[in-house]
Amino acid sequence: MLRLAYGLRRHFFVVPLWNPVSVLTANLSSRSSSPQRVLAAVASLSAISSRLPSSSSSSLFVVRWPQTHHFLGRMERLWTNGSLGRNKELVERLQLYGIIKSKKVAEVMEAIDRGLFVPPGSAPYVDTPILIGYNATISAPHMHAACLELLREHLQPGMRALDVGSGTGYLTACFAMMVGPEGRTVGVEHIAELVDFSINNIKNSAASSFLKEGSLSVHIADGREGWPDLAPYDAIHVGAAAPEIPQPLIDQLKPGGRLVIPVGTVFQDLQVIDKKTDGSVSIRSETSVRYVPLTSKAAQLQSN
Numbered sequence: 001m002l003r004l005a006y007g008l009r010r011h012f013f014v015v016p017l018w019n020p021v022s023v024l025t026a027n028l029s030s031r032s033s034s035p036q037r038v039l040a041a042v043a044s045l046s047a048i049s050s051r052l053p054s055s056s057s058s059s060l061f062v063v064r065w066p067q068t069h070h071f072l073g074r075m076e077r078l079w080t081n082g083s084l085g086r087n088k089e090l091v092e093r094l095q096l097y098g099i100i101k102s103k104k105v106a107e108v109m110e111a112i113d114r115g116l117f118v119p120p121g122s123a124p125y126v127d128t129p130i131l132i133g134y135n136a137t138i139s140a141p142h143m144h145a146a147c148l149e150l151l152r153e154h155l156q157p158g159m160r161a162l163d164v165g166s167g168t169g170y171l172t173a174c175f176a177m178m179v180g181p182e183g184r185t186v187g188v189e190h191i192a193e194l195v196d197f198s199i200n201n202i203k204n205s206a207a208s209s210f211l212k213e214g215s216l217s218v219h220i221a222d223g224r225e226g227w228p229d230l231a232p233y234d235a236i237h238v239g240a241a242a243p244e245i246p247q248p249l250i251d252q253l254k255p256g257g258r259l260v261i262p263v264g265t266v267f268q269d270l271q272v273i274d275k276k277t278d279g280s281v282s283i284r285s286e287t288s289v290r291y292v293p294l295t296s297k298a299a300q301l302q303s304n
């Protein structure tokens with residue numbers, strides 16, 4: 001594999017490892033141009049990926065070859081300025097892996113370009129979480145897709161959605177696209193700078209009109225309290241792992257509504273909570289995940 005990859009040195013190459021979903025990218029320095037150095041770089045990436053504080057283990061390493069830096073540097077700038085073509089390819093890969101199941105989720109993820117929601121210089125179209133500062137990450141695309149699929153029936157036009165720990169605003173924008181102008185989407189994030197970042201990202205995206213017309217808003221608040229002003233919600237998503245399910249979020253769920261939340265500390269499960277029409281709730285675990293914690297602002301900023 002490495003011999004083949006080394007032969008492809010004028011391009012970037014992909015080294016498949018254990019799980020066909022996630023992808024980690026890395027720039028190799030110009031001193032890394034021997035196969036031995038590539039092996040060492042891949043090994044260190046593996047170590048880094050296992051420590052990534054977020055929602056996926058990494059499995060495919062896209063290694064950029066030194067000779068391609070100039071070309072890829074230009075590509076990356078294009079991508080981060082938003083490239084619907086590259087974004088479409090990402091969506092197609094997620095469909096191929098069976099993570100995106102519905103036409104609706106594919107359409108929305110195609111329309112909301114992930115390249116507009118990541119810090120400059122990062123690679124938005126690979127399936128990995130990306131650090132966004134303040135000890136937070138934008139979740140990996142496969143987690144965004146999985147959560148959109150889980151909430152799809154609860155994000156019909158006209159419905160209400162709450163995105164707790166809205167971070168970059170990526171999923172908030174997707175929710176707004178799904179519930180449409182007659183619906184209502186609220187993002188809640190406790191880091192003021194990330195709220196500004198997300199509003200700016202959304203303004204540049206296909207969801208900007210919802211922000212302008214008021215069916216989408218993002219607020220600085222402790223998401224563990226939800227956002228009572230606009231409750232009850234048909235769909236609630238939490239983008240950070242809670243030690244246990246916050247009661248206010250259950251209280252703010254509409255009968256018939258669904259809450260998707262990662263729960264746990266070291267070991268975390270993505271839990272799906274359905275509120276039945278009689279007000280009782282059912283809870284099931286969807287899959288194991290790794291998210292940043294849903295915590296106080298002080299604790300988050302301290303945890304380095």
Ligand code: SAH
Pocket residue numbers: 134136137138139164165166167168169170171188189190191194221222223224239240292293294295296297300
């Ligand atoms: N879905 C977001 C995830 C961002 S990471 C995205 O993909 O962009 C999780 C976010 O939760 C971080 O931005 C973090 O600041 C926020 N967060 C953590 N605890 C919080 C709390 N108690 N209240 C509000 N936001 C919180």
